[in-house]
Amino acid sequence: xxxxxxxxxxxxxxxxxxxxxxxxxxxxxxxxxxxxxxxxxxxxxxxxxxxxxxxxxxxxxxxxxxxxxxxxxxxxxxxxxxxxxxxxxxxxxxxxxxxxxxxxxxxxxxxxxxxxxxxxxxxxxxxxxxxxxxxxxxxxxxxxxxxxxxxxxxxxxxxxxxxxxxxxxxxxxxxxxxxxxxxxxxxxxxxxxxxxxxxxxxxxxxxxxxxxxxxxxxxxxxxxxxxxxxxxxxxxxxxxxxxxxxxxxxxxxxxxxxxxxxxxxxxxxxxxxxxxxxxxxxxxxxxxxxxxxxxxxxxxxxxxxxxxxxxxxxxxxxxxxxxxxxxxxxxxxxxxxxxxxxxxxxxxxxxxxxxxxxxxxxxxxxxxxxxxxxxxxxxxxxxxxxxxxxxxxxxxxxxxxxxxxxxxxxxxxxxxxxxxxxxxxxxx
Numbered sequence: 140x141x142x143x144x145x146x147x148x149x150x151x152x153x154x155x156x157x158x159x160x161x162x163x164x165x166x167x168x169x170x171x172x173x174x175x176x177x178x179x180x181x182x183x184x185x186x187x188x189x190x191x192x193x194x195x196x197x198x199x200x201x202x203x204x205x206x207x208x209x210x211x212x213x214x215x216x217x218x219x220x221x222x223x224x225x226x227x228x229x230x231x232x233x234x235x236x237x238x239x240x241x242x243x244x245x246x247x248x249x250x251x252x253x254x255x256x257x258x259x260x261x262x263x264x265x266x267x268x269x270x271x272x273x274x275x276x277x278x279x280x281x282x283x284x285x286x287x288x289x290x291x292x293x294x295x296x297x298x299x300x301x302x303x304x305x306x307x308x309x310x311x312x313x314x315x316x317x318x319x320x321x322x323x324x325x326x327x328x329x330x331x332x333x334x335x336x337x338x339x340x341x342x343x344x345x346x347x348x349x350x351x352x353x354x355x356x357x358x359x360x361x362x363x364x365x366x367x368x369x370x371x372x373x374x375x376x377x378x379x380x381x382x383x384x385x386x387x388x389x390x391x392x393x394x395x396x397x398x399x400x401x402x403x404x405x406x407x408x409x410x411x412x413x414x415x416x417x418x419x420x421x422x423x424x425x426x427x428x429x430x431x432x433x434x435x436x437x438x439x440x441x442x443x444x445x446x447x448x449x450x451x452x453x454x455x456x457x458x459x460x461x462x463x464x465x466x467x468x469x470x471x472x473x474x475x476x477x478x479x480x481x482x483x484x485x486x487x488x489x490x491x492x493x494x495x496x497x498x499x500x501x502x503x504x505x506x507x508x509x510x511x512x513x514x515x516x517x518x519x520x521x522x523x524x525x526x527x528x529x530x531x532x533x534x535x536x537x538x539x540x541x542x543x544x545x546x547x548x549x550x551x552x553x554x555x556x557x558x559x560x561x562x563x564x565x566x567x
Contacts, residue, residue: 141236142219144243150256152214153511157282164254165288168262171245175269179209180418181276181292182411185284185321186300188459189334189404192436193298194279196408200430201275202226204421209268209276211289213257216438216557223264225271238263257281261288275419285323295415297324297331297353298407302340303458304487315343322347325355332410334358334403356380362410364392364402373397378409387413389424393432398440398452398466405431438557440466443564448474448547451560455486455552457494464498467549474547476500477525479534479560482552484513491552492523501525505534507555531559535566 151157169176182197184190194212201208208226215221220229242259246252254262261281268276278294280287302318318340325331325347333344336359348355356362362380373394380387394405409427416422440463443449448471454460467476478500482488495502506514506529515527528534538548550560 141239144239145256145259148254148256148259151282152257153509159253159255159258160282160286162286162288162291164252165258165261165291167252168242168245168254168258169265169291171249172262172266176265176292178269179273179276181278181294182296182298182415183278183280183289183292183294183324184298184300185280185287185324186298186334187303187317187321187456188462189300189400189407190279190298192401192404192439193300193407193411194277195436196405196431196434197277197298197411198224198227199434200408200412200422200427201277201419203430203433204419204423204426206274206419206421207272209264209271209273211261211264211268211276212279213260213281214554216554217561219260221437222260223267225268225273230267234267235263238266255288258288280324283317283320283323285320287324290324293326294324294329295418296411297326297329298411299324299331299333299335299344300404300407301334301458302337303456315339318343319347325351325353327351328353330354330356330414332356332362332407332414334407356410356414358403358406362406364406366390367399367402369397374399374402376402378406380410380413382413389427392428395432395435396440397470398463399469400462400466401436401440405434438554443560447542449550449560449564450547451550451557453551453554453557455483455491457487457490460491460494460551463551464495467547471547474545475543476547476549477503477538477541479503479505479538479548479550479556480552481505481507481556482513483511485511486513488513496523503528503534503537505529505556505559507553509555512553512555531562534559535563538563 149158184194191212198208198210210224213222223230278289280289299321302321322344331348331353335341345355364376364378367376373396375393378389378392394401412422412427440452452463454463502524504524504527526537550556
């Protein structure tokens with residue numbers, strides 16, 4: 140594939156400190172290619188936890204409403220094509236290669252552009268969505284919001300999921316600085332939706348919305364859920380939105396996830412869908428229900444194998460990890476938890492490890508062959524970790540030795556561990 144041609148460009152996903160983190164290159168590239176992002180409607184999603192899940196829920200609401208729906212997410216789990224989808228189909232290799240070739244040729248010809256890997260992938264996504272005449276594109280930010288390559292769009296609605304400490308070396312050391320970056324996707328006179336309930340975070344989001352003259356819809360104030368009931372596949376609930384002095388209800392919404400935090404994420408997607416229904420008139424309560432019910436989110440609380448239980452979720456900060464562990468304990472209360480984790484050194488890895496240690500579960504730390512990966516010293520093995528490994532063979536040997544009927548292997552900490560989790564589940 141032509142993706143190797145992008146190896147020469149800065150890939151901030153492999154760095155602990157971002158370089159060329161500006162909108163200059165993406166703006167110039169889009170201009171050269173005729174500003175394809177003007178040719179489709181969009182929804183923009185930022186946040187720390189849950190933005191990928193919200194993107195998938197919105198994607199399926201739109202598809203079930205009869206729209207040709209584009210989806211741009213990151214990072215990918217197994218292959219780059221996953222980031223660029225239309226009606227749930229990945230971009231084909233031949234098309235991706237063609238777009239890469241055309242983009243690299245233009246960059247080389249100018250001699251002055253310094254785009255990042257993510258700039259180029261964003262450009263390719265926007266060109267593809269324009270070329271196939273997408274009705275709507277659901278766009279997830281890569282990092283932050285204000286300076287993210289995707290923040291060149293003017294969406295129908297902006298969504299900001301739960302914000303917590305993440306990428307502090309780039310976005311800022313305080314939650315206020317991080318929030319200000321995420322809030323940068325809120326645009327003038329365009330509604331915004333958020334799940335945040337921290338008073339300090341909400342204050343900054345409301346200030347940004349006020350400056351932009353944008354209505355901010357807040358979870359448990361403007362929209363909420365009630366009558367939550369567990370079912371075998373997940374949960375049912377009733378959804379309520381206060382909108383233009385009216386109360387809109389959608390009853391009997393079903394999510395096919397046993398992770399209860401997806402109730403909040405799906406309600407964000409429902410709110411956004413209803414707010415844009417003046418433009419996207421095919422959206423109805425029935426298409427919303429169908430879209431939410433149809434959604435399965437790869438790599439999020441994903442059960443890879445039932446026996447022995449193997450589950451993956453990329454929780455990479457304390458808040459996400461706490462939510463996941465709570466969901467695991469609730470869903471698999473009869474199982475003994477065993478954790479396999481990898482962390483990036485630009486994350487708050489010490490706090491994350493301390494949070495996991497509170498669970499009193501044995502931990503294998505997997506050292507990925509990656510410059511970004513945090514690599515604990517071997518002497519930490521005895522007091523914190525069951526073992527430290529750096530290859531799948533050794534990990535498999537250890538896990539196979541401890542398999543029992545009631546064990547649950549939970550892989551977490553980074554999307555980059557997904558393939559290893561898939562391989563182990565497959566071997567078992």
